[in-house]
Amino acid sequence: xxxVRRNDLFFAHAKTMPSSADYQALTLLYQPLxxxxxxxxxxxxxxxxxxxxxxxxxxVHSDLESVLDVKLETLEEARRKLEAVGLVVTGFKSDxxxxxxxxPMSAASFVxxxxxxxxxxxxxxxxxxxxxxxxFKTTKVTKDGYVDITKSFDEMFPALPADGSEQEPDLARxxxxxxxxxxxxxxxxxxxxxxxxxxxxxxxxxxxxxRDKIDNLAYVYGLDELAMKDVWLKSVDKSAPxxxxxxxxxxxxxxxxxxxxxxxxxxTVEPIPDHPVESGDPAVYxxxxxPKELLAGMSGGKVAVADLRIVERLLxxxxxxxxVVNVMLAYVLKNNHGDMPSYEYFEKIGLSWIRNKxxxxxxxxxxxxxxxxxxxxKRDTGSSRRYGKSKEEKPDVKIDWxxxxxxxxx
Numbered sequence: 001x002x003x004v005r006r007n008d009l010f011f012a013h014a015k016t017m018p019s020s021a022d023y024q025a026l027t028l029l030y031q032p033l034x035x036x037x038x039x040x041x042x043x044x045x046x047x048x049x050x051x052x053x054x055x056x057x058x059x060v061h062s063d064l065e066s067v068l069d070v071k072l073e074t075l076e077e078a079r080r081k082l083e084a085v086g087l088v089v090t091g092f093k094s095d096x097x098x099x100x101x102x103x104p105m106s107a108a109s110f111v112x113x114x115x116x117x118x119x120x121x122x123x124x125x126x127x128x129x130x131x132x133x134x135x136f137k138t139t140k141v142t143k144d145g146y147v148d149i150t151k152s153f154d155e156m157f158p159a160l161p162a163d164g165s166e167q168e169p170d171l172a173r174x175x176x177x178x179x180x181x182x183x184x185x186x187x188x189x190x191x192x193x194x195x196x197x198x199x200x201x202x203x204x205x206x207x208x209x210x211r212d213k214i215d216n217l218a219y220v221y222g223l224d225e226l227a228m229k230d231v232w233l234k235s236v237d238k239s240a241p242x243x244x245x246x247x248x249x250x251x252x253x254x255x256x257x258x259x260x261x262x263x264x265x266x267x268t269v270e271p272i273p274d275h276p277v278e279s280g281d282p283a284v285y286x287x288x289x290x291p292k293e294l295l296a297g298m299s300g301g302k303v304a305v306a307d308l309r310i311v312e313r314l315l316x317x318x319x320x321x322x323x324v325v326n327v328m329l330a331y332v333l334k335n336n337h338g339d340m341p342s343y344e345y346f347e348k349i350g351l352s353w354i355r356n357k358x359x360x361x362x363x364x365x366x367x368x369x370x371x372x373x374x375x376x377x378k379r380d381t382g383s384s385r386r387y388g389k390s391k392e393e394k395p396d397v398k399i400d401w402x403x404x405x406x407x408x409x410x
Contacts, residue, residue, distance in 0.1 A: 003076065004061055004072060004075070004076050004097070005061070005072075006060065006061055006062040006065065006072055007060050007061070007062065008060065008061050008095055008096070008097060009058045009059070009060055009095060009096040009097070010058070010059060010060075010061060010064075010096065010097035010098070010099060011055065011056050011057065011058045011059070011096070011097075011098060011099070012045040012046070012048055012049060012055075012056040012098075012099045012100075012101055013049070013054060013055040013056065013098065013099070013100055013101070014046065014049060014054045014100065014101040014102075014103075015054065016054070016103065017046070017049075017051070017054070018046065018103055018104070021106075022103050022104050024135075024136075025104045025105070025106065025107055025110065025136075026039065026042070026043075026104050027039075028132050028135065028136075029104070029107065029110050029111075029116075029120060029132070030085060030087065030104055030110075032120055032123045032124055033081075033085060033116065033119055033120060033123055034078070034081040034082060034085060034087075035078070035081065037068070037070060037074055037075075037077070037078040038078035038079070038081040038082050040068055040078075041064070041068065041075065041078045041079060041082065042082055042087055042088070042101070044064065044067060044068060045088075045099055045101055046101055049101075058096065061075065061097075079099075085116065086102060086105075087101070087102055087104060088100065088101060088102065089102060107133075107136035108136075111133060111136075120132075150356075152349065152352045152353075152356075152371070153348040153349050153351075153352045155371070157345075157348070187214065187215045187218050187219075187225065187228075188225050189206065189211060189214075189225075191225045191226075192214070192225040192228055192229060192232075193206070195225065195226055195229045196229050196232060196233065199238070200232075200233055200236075200238055201232075201238060202238050205236070205238075205241075205242055210242050213242075213244055213247060213248075213316070214228060214232075214247070216312065216315045216316060217231070217247065217248060217251040217312065218251075219290065219291075219315075219322065220291060220292070220308050220311050220312045220315065221251050221252065221254065221255040221292070221308060221312075222255070222258075222290060222292045223251060223254055223255065223258075227254055227258075228251070230254065231247065231250040231251050231254050232247070232250075234250045234253075235247045235249070235250035248312065252305055252308075252309065255305060255308065256305055259303075259305075282327075282365045283323075283361045283362045283365050286323045286326040286327050286330070286361050286364070286365065287322075287323040287326075287361045289326060291308065291311040291322075291325065291326060291329060292308065294326050294329055294330065295307055295308070295311075295329065295333075298329075298330070298333050298334075298338060304340075306340075307340050309343075310340070310342075310343045310346055311325060311329070313343055313347075314328075314343075314346055314347075314350055317347075318347060318350040318351065318354065319354070320350055320353070320354070321359055321360060321361070321364075323360070323361035323364070324353065324358060324359065324360065324361060324363075324364045326361075327361060327364035327365055327368060328346065328349060328350065328353070328364070331368050331371075332345075332346065332349065353367070
């Protein structure tokens with residue numbers, strides 16, 4: 001490709017704006033390597049971005065010459081340095097350059113990188129290097145002896161009834177959920193694949209994410225391999241990528257058809273026998289029971305599609321473990337007198353549990369036991385001050401639901 005000309009067009013774009021910590025890293029870690037011209041070019045390109053779209057208008061390179069008061073050759077050399085350290089990714093098409101601005105590494109990654117850290121050390125004196133590194137040092141706070149008493153969402157906010165609200169598509173998100181990795185799958189993908197006629201099935205479509213989606217849908221809606229085969233045939237085109245939305249809609253329709261039976265349009269299922277609990281261990285039970293069985297047992301044998309849709313979204317969008325979702329369902333419904341709150345309520349709790357690293361059934365059971373213990377302490381404290389209790393004070397919460405629940409299903 002030819003060298004940049006003064007009348008060549010360019011535009012800049014980025015995925016997010018730099019923070020104050022990024023500016024500090026750029027100033028003290030990157031600038032000694034790339035120089036003042038490259039540093040100024042990087043900040044100028046960010047200055048050209050529209051703060052809403054994070055994309056600039058198109059300019060000619062002579063505009064950069066004027067703004068930075070440097071020659072075109074200096075600009076090109078500065079850009080190449082930014083590319084070399086990973087701050088800029090350059091694309092070219094039809095006499096137009098696209099400059100993607102990438103945020104700098106954290107101080108820890110930069111210094112321990114093995115390349116940039118060594119070059120910085122060589123670019124400045126040892127004394128200056130030590131001073132720079134000291135500015136990024138953090139004070140380690142010891143938590144020995146401290147007990148985590150952070151409140152969870154459900155302890156502070158009441159549950160709201162489900163209102164059937166739908167998701168709004170195409171909204172901006174700063175963070176996307178990771179693909180759900182289903183554990184202890186019992187779905188037979190070989191049987192599933194072999195049951196689909198070859199003219200309607202392309203084995204390459206069964207990627208890891210598609211398998212996870214199929215497994216979750218089969219788990220949530222209680223559909224076997226042959227039922228999921230029918231779901232696949234109704235929703236997937238062999239010549240096009242798998243549409244997860246259509247796949248999920250077809251699975252819900254299949255669940256409705258099974259639930260409906262010979263009756264009029266009803267979105268409930270017949271009572272399901274209680275899941276056996278031979279060991280009496282709550283963790284074993286919650287790891288083995290399906291959400292449909294759990295909800296059927298807690299709601300008198302009738303499970304609405306909308307309730308299972310909440311479970312589906314908790315698995316797909318929040319990324320919770322299956323057994324953890326079961327513990328959460330039992331915990332919320334028992335403390336909400338059997339009423340099913342909206343997805344948004346479960347989402348708040350789910351995100352709180354993820355932040356607290358509740359990633360297994362055993363941890364989830366221990367966590368709700370901890371919540372119970374906290375409620376017990378509050379109740380005991382309240383009893384000792386019974387005569388000074390104000391009218392505004394909330395009544396005691398029943399916290400022995402777990403023991404009662406486990407006894408009821410044995």
